[in-house]
Amino acid sequence: MVRVARIDTVIWLYLLPLPAWLASAQSIASQAYTPVAGACPEGFSLVRMAGSAPEDQTLSSSESSYIQARRSQVIPQAWKTYLANVEATNITLPSYVSSILGGTNSQTPNLGIATSGGGYRAAIFGAGVLNALDGRNASSNSAGIGGLLQSATYLAGLSGGSWLLTSLAQANFPTIQELVVGPTNPIAANNSWGGWNAEYDIAVPSDNPVTDTEYLNNLIDELAGKYHAGYPVTFADFWARGLARHFVNGTFASNFYDESYLHGAGILWSGVAETTSFTSYMIPFPIVVTDLTAPGQNASNDIPGNIIPISNPIIEFNVFEMGSFDPMLSAFAPTKYLGTRNNSICITNYDQSALVTGSSSELFNLYNITDTLSSTWSSIFSLLEELLPESDIELDVALWPNPFYGVAPDTFIASNQVDLSIVDGGEDGEVIPLQPLLVKARGVDTILAIDATSDVNNFADGSSLIATQNRTMLLSSAYSFPPVPTSLSEFTAQNLSTSPTFFGCNTTSSNASTPLLIYLANGGPPHNGDVPLTNTSTTQISYEASQIQAMLDQTFIIATQGLPVDTSTSTDPEWPACLACAVVDRARERAGETRSGVCESCFARYCWNGSTLGANTQTSSGTRAIGVASGSHGGLVLALVGVIVMLM
Numbered sequence: 001m002v003r004v005a006r007i008d009t010v011i012w013l014y015l016l017p018l019p020a021w022l023a024s025a026q027s028i029a030s031q032a033y034t035p036v037a038g039a040c041p042e043g044f045s046l047v048r049m050a051g052s053a054p055e056d057q058t059l060s061s062s063e064s065s066y067i068q069a070r071r072s073q074v075i076p077q078a079w080k081t082y083l084a085n086v087e088a089t090n091i092t093l094p095s096y097v098s099s100i101l102g103g104t105n106s107q108t109p110n111l112g113i114a115t116s117g118g119g120y121r122a123a124i125f126g127a128g129v130l131n132a133l134d135g136r137n138a139s140s141n142s143a144g145i146g147g148l149l150q151s152a153t154y155l156a157g158l159s160g161g162s163w164l165l166t167s168l169a170q171a172n173f174p175t176i177q178e179l180v181v182g183p184t185n186p187i188a189a190n191n192s193w194g195g196w197n198a199e200y201d202i203a204v205p206s207d208n209p210v211t212d213t214e215y216l217n218n219l220i221d222e223l224a225g226k227y228h229a230g231y232p233v234t235f236a237d238f239w240a241r242g243l244a245r246h247f248v249n250g251t252f253a254s255n256f257y258d259e260s261y262l263h264g265a266g267i268l269w270s271g272v273a274e275t276t277s278f279t280s281y282m283i284p285f286p287i288v289v290t291d292l293t294a295p296g297q298n299a300s301n302d303i304p305g306n307i308i309p310i311s312n313p314i315i316e317f318n319v320f321e322m323g324s325f326d327p328m329l330s331a332f333a334p335t336k337y338l339g340t341r342n343n344s345i346c347i348t349n350y351d352q353s354a355l356v357t358g359s360s361s362e363l364f365n366l367y368n369i370t371d372t373l374s375s376t377w378s379s380i381f382s383l384l385e386e387l388l389p390e391s392d393i394e395l396d397v398a399l400w401p402n403p404f405y406g407v408a409p410d411t412f413i414a415s416n417q418v419d420l421s422i423v424d425g426g427e428d429g430e431v432i433p434l435q436p437l438l439v440k441a442r443g444v445d446t447i448l449a450i451d452a453t454s455d456v457n458n459f460a461d462g463s464s465l466i467a468t469q470n471r472t473m474l475l476s477s478a479y480s481f482p483p484v485p486t487s488l489s490e491f492t493a494q495n496l497s498t499s500p501t502f503f504g505c506n507t508t509s510s511n512a513s514t515p516l517l518i519y520l521a522n523g524g525p526p527h528n529g530d531v532p533l534t535n536t537s538t539t540q541i542s543y544e545a546s547q548i549q550a551m552l553d554q555t556f557i558i559a560t561q562g563l564p565v566d567t568s569t570s571t572d573p574e575w576p577a578c579l580a581c582a583v584v585d586r587a588r589e590r591a592g593e594t595r596s597g598v599c600e601s602c603f604a605r606y607c608w609n610g611s612t613l614g615a616n617t618q619t620s621s622g623t624r625a626i627g628v629a630s631g632s633h634g635g636l637v638l639a640l641v642g643v644i645v646m647l648m
Helices: 009-015 018-022 028-033 061-073 075-087 095-102 119-133 138-143 160-170 176-181 209-228 235-247 270-274 353-360 366-370 375-387 463-474 488-493 545-561 575-590 597-606 640-647
Strands: 036-039 111-115 154-158 285-293 314-318 321-324 331-334 345-348 398-401 419-423 446-451 501-503 516-521
Touching: 028 209, 028 235, 061 075, 061 285, 075 095, 075 138, 075 575, 095 575, 111 119, 111 160, 119 138, 119 160, 119 176, 119 446, 119 545, 138 545, 154 160, 160 176, 160 235, 160 270, 160 285, 160 353, 176 545, 209 235, 209 375, 235 353, 235 375, 235 398, 285 353, 314 353, 353 398, 446 463, 446 575, 501 597, 516 575, 575 597
Parallel strands: 111 154, 111 446, 154 285, 446 516
Antiparallel strands: 036 345, 285 314, 285 419, 314 321, 321 331, 398 419, 501 516
16 A cells, blocks of 8 residues: 655654754765856857747757767667567558658658656656557567657656656666666666665655654755755755655665665766767657746736746756747756856756756745645745745745846846746646657657646546647747647547547648647546556655556556557557558658558548547547546646645
8 A cells, every 4th residue: 555645743853953963064965966166168158049930940069969860870770670560560551651661761750759747647657658669678569669769859758757757868768667666686876776766755755753854854964065055955956855766876775765875966967968878879869848937927828727827938958958949038058067157167066867857846836826835845845944044045946047147138037037946847737848849940740749647537638738739829930739629628528638649630831840749648547447547646656566567557558559440349450550650641741652551541540630530539438438527737736735635
């Protein structure tokens, strides 16, 4: 049974002597977490303007080099391997699919994968889908979709999805099974991967108040070096040090409480570029998505239920840069030197991997909005205020020194802010991190969107796609997005979140550069009558291994079954071919080919045409159902009140 996080008020009495304790020698983790100042490299420039119009957009030279090398050295063979897996299902593909994926056609797909927020549920569901796409998994290859992960150019994560993404990237791209549960014979070491350690609650990992008190003391201690060095320390730092025990190298069941280990301190997001999977171009280019909040933000662009207006810039953290392609900023700073404020004194060691993923899942700004935070989290806020007192800073956001101070003062809402206030990437309603994959300069033509938000009964209902559609309409000069329903009632009536759905199947001259969207949602159990396993609460922050495995297994079925043609079958035998047809469709169009064969029938069944889902809307309701008729916006954001209740 999963234990609900709980702290007795008396625990905090143990923390009262901490001021003297904090003045003692810093732990090795505290030292490794502390930013370091030094001279900037010769010719250093803190800000790179990225072009405010799509035709002027530029990627960093480092990203461009990585993508070019991956697309020339890795992806061609990856597509061939994926093609072989599809062909092994004995469904005859049109010749253009085989020629595109086999490399005999000059046009190749540019695939991006986005995995949504939603806490541990989203991390596990996203991992289950990636496992089904992983060519290192024999079962995935047999199912006919293995190898698609290796063929992707980009991989974006947000909030719970960023837990999955950052752990995968910094751990050197292990198999998904090893990522989640850890290696078979682990040896505890600071730079080794130990798994998600999900059996330990993120907030209070044991049932022993003394143990938990010492653990919380250690987390506070690990922030002392950064604090005494003069950098702002907020709850996001505390959150990051807790998350590090689960999603960064260096923590195992055998050393979870052992402070002689670094527990991920000093492992940097920019350091992913030095892993062998990255230097050999084996991993899709990773991007973590966050939201920006600032005084004076335009609340008129807010959507009811959201915290951040959709007009606020979306901030991405990739391995090389942090910034935004949104036209109100269109600027980036080097990830390695985040914390830097000028071109002469450069700060390193600020871009801790745990702080990046902690920033993407920092939803505690709701404390000041709802005034309902209490018990555990409230006590930690009070503790930070007492032991690491700072005036005039926000404790309930992630603070990053603003490299864009003075940049675009007429359009960038944080141009005059000393620090950027970063919060959970889903607080504007876009809980699937699609925006970075819509950047014209990246040329992504197909997006696989993994949706594990908490909209109805902890299942997804399509809300996030509607939010992205609204935002791209607001920023139509910069982005284009395929049409999706404008109301949740359409999603529900047509079962668009309970089976794979293709959006944007038909292009015109006005939207030819719009990506085709393959939507795969955690919309219900695989079949009617199945016990739902993947709709756990966002507030659940510990899992037993058996529960995770059951969720991964059910997610594998969801990812591989497709949309059965009738209720007498449990899977669509053509789904691997249909998925391949969708993946190559934009490349097919560029090559001047006409849809034919199985692809023509697949698109008739899987495409949303503006009013219905292909020709099979009436049968899809018999395959998967969530047992509800309406929903509301979900993700980590709106679950906070539930977190508060559970942690009281």
